[in-house]
Amino acid sequence: QVQLVESGGGLVQAGGSLRLSCAASGNIFSINAMAWYRQAPGKSRDMVAIIIRGGSTNYADSVKGRFTISADFGKNTVYLQMNSLKPEDTGVYFCNLGQGGRTYWGEGTLVTVSS
DSSP, rough: EEEEEEOOOOOEEETOOOEEEEEESSOOOEEEEEEEEOOOOTTTEEEEEETTTTTEEEEHHHHHHHHEEEEETTTTTTEEEEOSSOOOGGGEEEEEETTTEEEEEEEEEEEEOOO
């Protein structure tokens, strides 16, 4: 079993910054990728950013240039630096881990951006 614990969410004004962290524990043997997803109220859960073991990254168009994903695969931790936040960035942010053909999810951390 794999456990993911997110932290760093909160309330921030538009234009502000937050840094999310996600630590994985449990049966970790070879992580393929880690990612952040976002679910806004009443909407689907969509990928925000992903980082592949080896370092390549990909971002949703809506966050390119504002968000940066990074990871320490040795420590099984992934981060999401969020700058220039907008009200439309509001939502629950979920950490996602891929390993051995399986996907694991954290319980999420709430980010609220006020206008």
